Amino acid sequence: MCGSAAEATEASDHPIGPRRAAFAARTRRMLVLTRMPIAEPFALCDQGRMPDTPAAPPGTASEAFLFGLRSAVTSVFVFVIVFTYIGFGALAHDYGFSVGWASLSTALLWAGPAQVILVSGLGAGTSLIEVAIAVSLSSVRLLPIVVALLPIIKRENTPPWRLVTPAHFMAVAVWVETMRLGPSLPRAHRIAFCNGVGLTLLTLGTLATAAGYYMQAVLPAMFAAAAMFITPISFLTSTARNARLLLEKAALGLGLVIGPVLAFSRVEFDLLWTGVIGGTLAYVLHRWRRKRGAKP
Amino acid sequence: MNLAMNSYLALVLVGFLPSEIWRWLGIALGRGLDEGSEIILWVRGVATALVAAVVAKIVLFPPGALAGVPLPVRIAAIGCGFLAFLLIRRSAFAGVLVGEAALIAGAMLFAQ
Numbered sequence: 289m290c291g292s293a294a295e296a297t298e299a300s301d302h303p304i305g306p307r308r309a310a311f312a313a314r315t316r317r318m319l320v321l322t323r324m325p326i327a328e329p330f331a332l333c334d335q336g337r338m339p340d341t342p343a344a345p346p347g348t349a350s351e352a353f354l355f356g357l358r359s360a361v362t363s364v365f366v367f368v369i370v371f372t373y374i375g376f377g378a379l380a381h382d383y384g385f386s387v388g389w390a391s392l393s394t395a396l397l398w399a400g401p402a403q404v405i406l407v408s409g410l411g412a413g414t415s416l417i418e419v420a421i422a423v424s425l426s427s428v429r430l431l432p433i434v435v436a437l438l439p440i441i442k443r444e445n446t447p448p449w450r451l452v453t454p455a456h457f458m459a460v461a462v463w464v465e466t467m468r469l470g471p472s473l474p475r476a477h478r479i480a481f482c483n484g485v486g487l488t489l490l491t492l493g494t495l496a497t498a499a500g501y502y503m504q505a506v507l508p509a510m511f512a513a514a515a516m517f518i519t520p521i522s523f524l525t526s527t528a529r530n531a532r533l534l535l536e537k538a539a540l541g542l543g544l545v546i547g548p549v550l551a552f553s554r555v556e557f558d559l560l561w562t563g564v565i566g567g568t569l570a571y572v573l574h575r576w577r578r579k580r581g582a583k584p
Numbered sequence: 585m586n587l588a589m590n591s592y593l594a595l596v597l598v599g600f601l602p603s604e605i606w607r608w609l610g611i612a613l614g615r616g617l618d619e620g621s622e623i624i625l626w627v628r629g630v631a632t633a634l635v636a637a638v639v640a641k642i643v644l645f646p647p648g649a650l651a652g653v654p655l656p657v658r659i660a661a662i663g664c665g666f667l668a669f670l671l672i673r674r675s676a677f678a679g680v681l682v683g684e685a686a687l688i689a690g691a692m693l694f695a696q
């Protein structure tokens with residue numbers, strides 16, 4: 289329903305003429321259909337999206353970039369990123385770092401939990417190698433996130449350097465938005481879209497870090513705790529919203545159960561193990577269900 | 585104050601590189617994979633379970649100021665947020681808002 293309406297408006301006022309636009313829309317629809325079993329992009333039309341999400345499919349790379357920008361500023365993540373990094377900026381101020389250092393850490397690391405570990409570790413005088421290991425372990429999630437993202441945004445002939453910016457922008461927020469809206473765009477423009485989302489949120493995060501740094505003295509006592517809490521609550525609800533396959537729902541549930549068990553048993557590399565064990569069990573469950581579905 | 589503070593070299597060596605390495609590794613491993621391949625499905629499972637593990641870890645073993653909020657309040661707040669998400673049109677925004685409100689209310693009521 290919503291797809292055909294959007295295509296109709298696009299066809300009538302499209303810069304390249306209605307006939308070519310209609311053709312482009314048709315090819316896009318075919319592309320989308322071939323991917324149905326994995327991404328289920330049609331589900332975007334009726335569920336799991338905020339009412340103010342922009343709907344017009346972009347026709348050029350710069351339109352896709354701007355679409356990414358608009359998607360970012362109308363998503364829940366504007367609120368999440370700004371709140372998180374105001375908290376981080378204030379924390380960096382508490383530990384005596386400079387505003388330039390704090391803001392640059394946001395632009396370079398772009399990983400909230402790792403930045404909190406970095407600032408509190410260096411600030412407390414923990415040994416550099418220990419801080420580096422703790423930072424690295426807390427960012428392991430970035431690996432499977434980037435691997436799962438690339439097949440959605442790349443084409444067969446995409447040179448590796450074109451993937452460096454989308455990979456650097458990759459964080460749970462940008463991943464969720466790209467996995468949600470990316471499959472509805474023509475493949476040629478998905479990297480531009482992803483860059484639009486990523487650059488917008490990263491810029492806002494960097495500015496919020498500086499703002500939080502200077503606001504440190506006037507923030508209420510509860511602010512620091514509330515800003516740290518926004519990471520888990522937003523990760524949980526946004527990945528749950530994106531989990532359309534049984535595989536993803538099972539992985540989410542398993543991660544929430546296995547994670548605490550391993551963490552409380554003081555298993556080393558608990559995050560990594562939870563990902564591998566939970567993800568594998570979810571995948572096995574998915575295979576098992578598919579096999580049973582194939583044989584009536 | 586120690587030597588590492590405010591050092592941009594430390595920021596790059598101890599912060600940027602250990603974190604960014606995963607993204608670069610992701611490019612190396614994910615570049616050759618197909619969207620419909622079985623391994624990508626497995627990776628999606630691993631990514632989702634890992635994000636869930638991060639959620640659990642921050643709630644149960646929180647850093648800094650969040651540790652000042654009692655554990656039962658943190659668990660109740662994440663539960664309230666998730667419930668709100670399920671009840672209010674699967675809106676992540678509603679979940680975040682209600683979760684935060686519950687955390688702040690709980691922390692004020694049960695201040696240690």
